[in-house]
Amino acid sequence: MKMERSPASEALTIGELAALFGLATHVIRHWEAVGLVTPAARVNGRRRYHPEHITRIAMIVQGKEAGFGLAELREILDAPDLVTRRALVERHHAALERRIAEAQAAKVMVEHILDCPIADFTHCREFQRIVQRIAVPVPLLAPADAPYQSRLEPGNDEL
Amino acid sequence: MKMERSPASEALTIGELAALFGLATHVIRHWEAVGLVTPAARVNGRRRYHPEHITRIAMIVQGKEAGFGLAELREILDAPDLVTRRALVERHHAALERRIAEAQAAKVMVEHILDCPIADFTHCREFQRIVQRIAVPVPLLAPADAPYQSRLEPGNDEL
DNA sequence: CTACAAGTTGACGTTAACATGAAGTCAAGA
DNA sequence: TCTTGACTTCATGTTAACGTCAACTTGTAG
Known part of the structure; x- marks a missing residue:
C-alpha cells in the first residue's frame, strides 16, 4: 500500500477529499474550474485541502441534491457579507x-x-x-410580445 | 385576426395545445420525437390533438416540475397494464x-x-x-471495485 | 389573388455538469 | 532504480432537454 495518509497533519489530498464524499477527483477539479472550491495551497503542484473544505463540499453536495445549480451555490457560498x-x-x-x-x-x-x-x-x-389545475396557465394573458416563457426550468425570472 | 379557432369541433392544433401550457410548439414536437406524445392524426400534414392530449401534457409538465426526466415519464405514461x-x-x-x-x-x-x-x-x-451528517457516506465501505458512484443525479442505481 | 401567420422537416447550436482520455510529473516501496 | 499509483493540465466527448435557423407548404382574411 502506498500513500496511506496525507503528509502534513491536517491536510487532505484531492483523492482523500473526494473519497470522503464518494466523488470522483475530476468532479472536484471541475467545481474548482467553475469557482466553487479552491484548495488551500499547492504542494509540488498538488492540491491541499483543509477541514473547512469538507464543510464546503458537504454544502455543495447538499445543495445539489436539493436541485441547485453550481452557479447558484457559488453565489450563496461566496456572498461577501x-x-x-x-x-x-x-x-x-x-x-x-x-x-x-x-x-x-x-x-x-x-x-x-x-x-x-x-x-x-x-x-x-x-x-x-x-x-x-396545471393547464391553462398563461393562455389568455399572453400579450403576444413574449413568444414563449418555457415555464419549466425556473431559469431566472423567479429567482 | 387569423386562425381564431380550430376547424374541427374538438381538435387542437399544435399551437393551441402549446398555448394552453405556455409551451413552445417545438417543445411538443421534441416530446413527440422522444415518444412522449403523439398527435391523434394529421390533417394535410398538420398535427391534430384531442382533449386527452391536454391531460397527457399536463401530466408531463407536472412530472417535469417534480424533477422527472422525459424517459421516466414515458415509462410511467406508457405502462401497458x-x-x-x-x-x-x-x-x-x-x-x-x-x-x-x-x-x-x-x-x-x-x-x-x-x-x-x-x-x-x-x-x-x-x-x-x-x-x-452528509459527509463520510462511502469512505470506509468503498470496496475498491466501483471507481466512483457519482452519488448525485440519482441515475439508475436507486430507481 | 395575395399576404401572412402558423405549420412542416431537418440540421445544427446551446447549456449544465460532468466523463473520458492522453501525456506527462511526482513520491515512495521493493 | 524501477515501478506504481496518485496527481497534473488540456482537450474532447456525453447526456438531457431544449433552442435556433432555414426553406418550404397550407389555410384563411381581406
Missing part, C-alpha cells in the same frame, strides 16, 4: 419551498395513480380534476 | 419522497444560514453539525 448572503439565501429559500410544494403536488398525483381503480387512469375524472 | 404501471409508479413514488426529504434537509440548512448570528456561518458549530 451578511446582508448579501441573507438576500440570496432568502431567494433560494423561497425557491426551495416552491420545489417542495411541486414535488408534493406530483406525489399527490402519483398516489392517486396508485389508488385509482380505473384501468386507464387518464380517463379517471378525479385524476383529471387533480391534473387539470 | 395496471401491474406494470403500479410497479413503476411505486418506484417513482419512493424517489419523490426522497427528493422531498432532500429538499427539506436543504431547507433546514438554508434556514440555519438565515438565523445564524455568526458572520462566517461556515465556522458555526451548529451549522457544521447539520451539514457534516
Whole structure:
C-alpha cells in the first residue's frame, strides 16, 4: 500500500477529499474550474485541502441534491457579507419551498395513480380534476410580445 | 385576426395545445420525437390533438416540475397494464419522497444560514453539525471495485 | 389573388455538469 | 532504480432537454 495518509497533519489530498464524499477527483477539479472550491495551497503542484473544505463540499453536495445549480451555490457560498448572503439565501429559500410544494403536488398525483381503480387512469375524472389545475396557465394573458416563457426550468425570472 | 379557432369541433392544433401550457410548439414536437406524445392524426400534414392530449401534457409538465426526466415519464405514461404501471409508479413514488426529504434537509440548512448570528456561518458549530451528517457516506465501505458512484443525479442505481 | 401567420422537416447550436482520455510529473516501496 | 499509483493540465466527448435557423407548404382574411 502506498500513500496511506496525507503528509502534513491536517491536510487532505484531492483523492482523500473526494473519497470522503464518494466523488470522483475530476468532479472536484471541475467545481474548482467553475469557482466553487479552491484548495488551500499547492504542494509540488498538488492540491491541499483543509477541514473547512469538507464543510464546503458537504454544502455543495447538499445543495445539489436539493436541485441547485453550481452557479447558484457559488453565489450563496461566496456572498461577501451578511446582508448579501441573507438576500440570496432568502431567494433560494423561497425557491426551495416552491420545489417542495411541486414535488408534493406530483406525489399527490402519483398516489392517486396508485389508488385509482380505473384501468386507464387518464380517463379517471378525479385524476383529471387533480391534473387539470396545471393547464391553462398563461393562455389568455399572453400579450403576444413574449413568444414563449418555457415555464419549466425556473431559469431566472423567479429567482 | 387569423386562425381564431380550430376547424374541427374538438381538435387542437399544435399551437393551441402549446398555448394552453405556455409551451413552445417545438417543445411538443421534441416530446413527440422522444415518444412522449403523439398527435391523434394529421390533417394535410398538420398535427391534430384531442382533449386527452391536454391531460397527457399536463401530466408531463407536472412530472417535469417534480424533477422527472422525459424517459421516466414515458415509462410511467406508457405502462401497458395496471401491474406494470403500479410497479413503476411505486418506484417513482419512493424517489419523490426522497427528493422531498432532500429538499427539506436543504431547507433546514438554508434556514440555519438565515438565523445564524455568526458572520462566517461556515465556522458555526451548529451549522457544521447539520451539514457534516452528509459527509463520510462511502469512505470506509468503498470496496475498491466501483471507481466512483457519482452519488448525485440519482441515475439508475436507486430507481 | 395575395399576404401572412402558423405549420412542416431537418440540421445544427446551446447549456449544465460532468466523463473520458492522453501525456506527462511526482513520491515512495521493493 | 524501477515501478506504481496518485496527481497534473488540456482537450474532447456525453447526456438531457431544449433552442435556433432555414426553406418550404397550407389555410384563411381581406
